[in-house]
Amino acid sequence: MEKQKIKFDGIDGLKAFSCLAIVAQHIVVNSAYDVGCLYNKIVMLGNAVFVFFIVSAFGLCCGYYDKILNRTFDLSIFYSRRYGKIFPFFLFLLLLDVAASPSLRSLMEAFVEATLTFGFLPNMNLSVIGVGWFLGVIFVFYMIFPFFVYLIQTKTRAWLFFCIALLISMICRVHFFSSEYVLNSFVEKTNFLYCIPFFFIGGGIFLYRNYFFLLQERKKIKMIFLLVCLVITILYFYIPSDVFNRTYQNMILFSLWVMYAISCKHLILSNRIVMFLSSISFEIYLSHMF
Numbered sequence: 379m380e381k382q383k384i385k386f387d388g389i390d391g392l393k394a395f396s397c398l399a400i401v402a403q404h405i406v407v408n409s410a411y412d413v414g415c416l417y418n419k420i421v422m423l424g425n426a427v428f429v430f431f432i433v434s435a436f437g438l439c440c441g442y443y444d445k446i447l448n449r450t451f452d453l454s455i456f457y458s459r460r461y462g463k464i465f466p467f468f469l470f471l472l473l474l475d476v477a478a479s480p481s482l483r484s485l486m487e488a489f490v491e492a493t494l495t496f497g498f499l500p501n502m503n504l505s506v507i508g509v510g511w512f513l514g515v516i517f518v519f520y521m522i523f524p525f526f527v528y529l530i531q532t533k534t535r536a537w538l539f540f541c542i543a544l545l546i547s548m549i550c551r552v553h554f555f556s557s558e559y560v561l562n563s564f565v566e567k568t569n570f571l572y573c574i575p576f577f578f579i580g581g582g583i584f585l586y587r588n589y590f591f592l593l594q595e596r597k598k599i600k601m602i603f604l605l606v607c608l609v610i611t612i613l614y615f616y617i618p619s620d621v622f623n624r625t626y627q628n629m630i631l632f633s634l635w636v637m638y639a640i641s642c643k644h645l646i647l648s649n650r651i652v653m654f655l656s657s658i659s660f661e662i663y664l665s666h667m668f
Contacts, residue, residue: 382596386591388438388639389433390646391611394655396430400667401422404509408667419615425624427512427567428576429632430659435580436587436636438523443584446527453524460520464494464660468513471664475506501561502568509667511568513624518570519577530581540578547575547625574627583640593641600641607634 403424406413413420432611472488487506490496496504497514504510519526530536553559555566566572583590593600614631639647646652656661 385558386587387648388642389437389441389636389654391649391652392635392639393433393659394652395647396426397655397662399665400424404667408426411563422482422615428573428628430512431515431519431573431576431633431638432580432583434519435526435577436584436640437580438520439527439581440587443527443578444522446524451524455593456523457520460517461494462620464513465492466662468492468494468507468510468664471507471668474668479505485556499571501564503563505567507664507667510566512663515568515570515573515618526577526581530578530585533582536578536582536585540575540582543574546571551625555603558587575629576632579629580636583633583636587640590637590641595630598639603638603641607638610634 400423403421403426405411406417406420407424439501439562442451442456460540465571469492472492473595484506487504490499491506491510494513494517496502496510497516497518499514502511514616525613529539551566551570555564555569555572593603610631614627617627642648
């Protein structure tokens, strides 16, 4: 079977459930619902946004990794598809937001956001389509993707640069994300350097994808893998972040679930409903706050 023809159906389910988890978190945070002791647990569901960083890197590698290395990569088609998929709907939401709260500030923010280059802003805490910070981070990754492929050209190199990315992210948190360098309104997850390890995880999973794909035929190992994912998920909700930094908890939990999604064709993660939700997960994510 050609690598290009392998379809990882479980990814659709993971995207759908992650999107719904983010929506649930935003509903709880921005409403007056009383969910008692569940509040902190539901708030943590918002971290599922990092799943999309891993999946984005994995998906782009599936489509373009070999083409870039084989020099059959059409840069124009690549970026036209990225803008063509994202720009029209995002621009529509930007216009709605500006119309709902017209001001010079919102107009300036919307203009920069419409260029899809706002991921390079020093402080991406925006009032116009606030959840769009995710898109800003993603598009920085799109822009450097050919270079990213160079960095993960071999498994050894991928491991090396993942460790470097992890160290950069760590240094950012303990040094550069301080009052000496950023504003009080700064949110660390909106910074590309903070998020970059998740993209390397997605690229690394791509390099080892065939191992996970083979698990589809090994039911016992797959069940053990699922059990590990469930145990880690439970621990994730109960281990305080000060014991093991939440960033690293996110990396472990979400990388495991992406690996499992690749290795399975489970009905829960692969059916018409989740495939439909997955196909519009981007639209749901951007528009649900309205």
